[in-house]
């Protein structure tokens with residue numbers, strides 16, 4: 001240590017190597033640099049002040065001593081900075097483990113409503129039901145006339161149905177029931193060799209409804225139909241009991257209440273014992289223990305006649321159920337709109353409703 005330098009500089013010089021080694025990152029190094037060689041308040045800055053105040057004859061040697069010390073410190077700081085930068089680069093390289101498999105893209109999944117319709121199809125398939133589809137743009141003939149829906153029925157009004165202005169007689173189907181008409185017509189010529197007809201028709205339907213928590217101008221239904229010899233309400237009830245138990249659990253009870261739909265006679269609404277509270281009464285079943293789940297009945301002879309099937313020889317049943325209603329009940333979702341807003345958090349949480 002130069003005898004010209006003051007004693008507190010000796011202390012700083014002694015402490016420097018340890019302080020330098022203790023710098024584990026570049027931020028710490030910058031702080032140390034500021035304290036030793038920075039423009040203001042550092043050891044070197046203080047020495048420069050002393051140099052200014054020193055007697056003239058000392059200035060040269062003192063100046064040289066300060067400079068030598070400053071250079072030593074600066075060089076050491078620079079070397080340590082290079083070391084730390086090198087270490088940082090190495091750490092980055094290490095963090096990328098090249099032996100790991102590449103990140104997997106998020107897996108897609110069917111929409112919960114499609115999964116639910118798929119479940120229904122799976123329940124009916126072993127009973128010999130296949131899937132039929134029909135167009136979403138339908139004719140009045142298939143959507144109404146073939147289903148024995150009279151010209152003055154309110155469902156035919158422009159307040160309830162989307163008619164295509166540029167294509168008179170065409171509309172967005174209001175239910176999946178027109179698939180009955182199309183399928184019966186197509187399969188009528190083969191009904192004897194096949195011994196009957198049975199199918200499920202899941203799909204999208206449209207009504208002129210305002211959007212609110214329980215209504216949407218677009219929603220989904222699943223239609224079911226069976227035609228055979230001597231088919232009656234007992235077959236409808238037995239089949240629905242089987243299917244709804246498969247869906248809601250083996251303890252499920254069903255009940256049929258008389259109701260009116262033009263394309264069935266007799267017609268009924270079908271309730272299931274509330275699967276959420278074991279029919280004890282809860283918010284979902286509004287305390288009654290029962291939840292309405294679908295409309296059904298024995299196919300009206302006019303529907304069979306319209307499709308070219310002899311109603312004296314053949315009979316059958318049909319049902320139609322609302323998919324959203326069922327999905328909302330199963331998942332206790334209070335707002336139908338959630339199913340259509342495509343919020344990934346909702347869809348992921350919903351899984352497949354199974």
Ligand code: DAH
Pocket residue numbers: 174175176177223224261263264294295296297318319320321
């Ligand atoms: N199509 C009816 C609707 O949209 C539901 C329905 C009721 C379908 C009775 C049927 C049935 O096949 O037999 O509300």
